[in-house]
Amino acid sequence: MSKTADKLDWTGRRVEVIVGPVAHGGHCVARHDGRVIFVRHSLPGERVIAEITEDTGGSFCRADAITVLEASAGRVERPCAASGPRGCGGCDWQHADAHTQRALKADVVAEQLRRLAGIDWPVEVEALPATGPRELEGWRTRTRLAVDGSGNLGFRLHRSHEIIPVDDCTIAVRGALPPLTGQDWPSGAEVDVCVDGEGTLHVQGIAEDGTAQVAGSGVAVQFAAGRRWKVNAHGFWQVHPAAADTLAGVVAEMARAPKGGIAWDLYGGAGLFASVLAEQVGPRGNVFVVESNTQAIADGRASLADLPNVHFTTGRVDNSLGRGILARGKPSVVVLDPPRKGAGRSVVDAIAAKTPARVVYVACDPAALARDIALFAGHGYELTQLRAFDAFPMTHHVECVALLSAR
DSSP, X not given: OOXXXXXXXXXXXXXXXXXXXXXXXTEEEEEETTEEEEEETOXXXXXXXXXXXXXXXXXXXXXXXXXXXXXXXXXXXXXXXXXXXXXXXXXXXXXXXXXXXXXXXXXXXXXHHHHHHOOOOOOOEEEOOOSXXXXXXXXXXXXXXXXXXXXXXXXXXXXXXXXXXXXXXXXXXXXSSXXXXXXXXXXXXXXXXXXXXXXXXXXXXXOTTSOEEEESOSEEEEEETTEEEEEETTSOOOSSTTXXXXXXXXXXXXXXXXXXXXXXXXXXXXXXXXXXXXXXXXXXXXXXXXXXXXXXXXXXXXXXXXXXXXEEEESOHHHHTTSGGGGSSOOSEEEEOOOTTOOOHHHHHHHHHTOOSEEEEEESOHHHHHHHHHHHHTTXXXXXXXXXXXXXXXXXXXXXXXXXXXX
C-alpha cells in the first residue's frame, strides 16, 4: 500500500476514479492509490468524482459518486428527489434503467456463486409483472418509515440513523403514503404501512415509549397460489404484489413432491409453499412446516384449515430438525426460505442427513445462497436449476429460487 493510502482516513476527500464491476450491496468497485472504494450511485465503466463518506481504516472505504464525468449508456435521471448522494438509503439503482438494473443483479448472483460456491452459472434476472404505468415504480406494498425530531415521516440515510423527511416514495404503492406524511407523528416513532391485496391500508405506528397508533384492522388479505390468505399486516409477506404467486409457482415446478410423500417447508411463514406442496402430495401425504413466528403459524393454520395434511411446528428450524414429528419419516423434498443470513451448516447438515431427492432453496441474499449451496455440495447435492427475480426494483435486492438435486 502506498504512503498516501497509509493516511487511511479519507472521509470527505474527493477523488476521480474509473468505476469497475458491480459488487454485492448496491455499489460498484473502484480503486485509487492502492485502496478499494465501494462507490454508490455509479455504474460500471463510468468516470466519476467520488466523495468518501466512510473510512474506518484498512484496505477499503465507501463513497458516493457526486459528479459523473463519463456516463454509462444505462444511466437515467433518478425519478425521486430524495434518492442519490446524501439521500435516502432505500434505493440503490434509481440512476439505472430497468435492463441495467437486472443485468447488475444477475452479475452479482453469478459472482457470488462463482466466488463462494465455485460454480459458473449463467444468470438471468426476470422481471415481475409491472404494478402500474412505470415498470419499476409503485410496487412496494409494505413500507417502514421513521419519525424525525420534528414529527415528520421519512427514511434513514444510507448507513445512518439520520432521517430525511419525505412526502411520498417512488417505489411505494401509489397513494399509500401522502395521507400519512402530512400528519404530526411522535418523535422517534417507527411507522409500518401495508397495502394488502384488496387495496386496504393498514398502519401501525409504535412510539419510543411503546404506545401504538393503529389504522386498519391489522389483518391483510392477500391472494397467491390460488388461495385467499388472511395474515398479519405487519408480519412477513412478499412486498411485491406479484412475488408470492410467482415464487409459489416456481417452487411447485421444482419441488415435484410425489403423491403420498412427505415434504418439509422450513422457515415456512404462513404456509405459502406448504399449500402447493400439500396439493402435490395429496391427502395421503404430509407436509410439515417449521416457523418461529407464532402469529405466522396462527395465520397459516387458519388459512390452510382445509388442508389437514399440513402440520405446523412452532420453533426455530435449527432447534426443530431431528426432534418430535420431524425425527420420523424421510422427506422426498425439502423447501426452505431462510432469513437473509441463510440456513447455515447445522440446518444444511440436518436436511442432508434425511437424504431428500430434491431441495428447493428460496433466497433473498445471493451470498447466503452461495454459501449454503457450497455446504449442500459437501453432502452430494448439485445445483440443477436456478431462477432469479427482480422482486425489489430500484434496490440491490434480488430473489432467487435454486433446485439442488442429490447426485
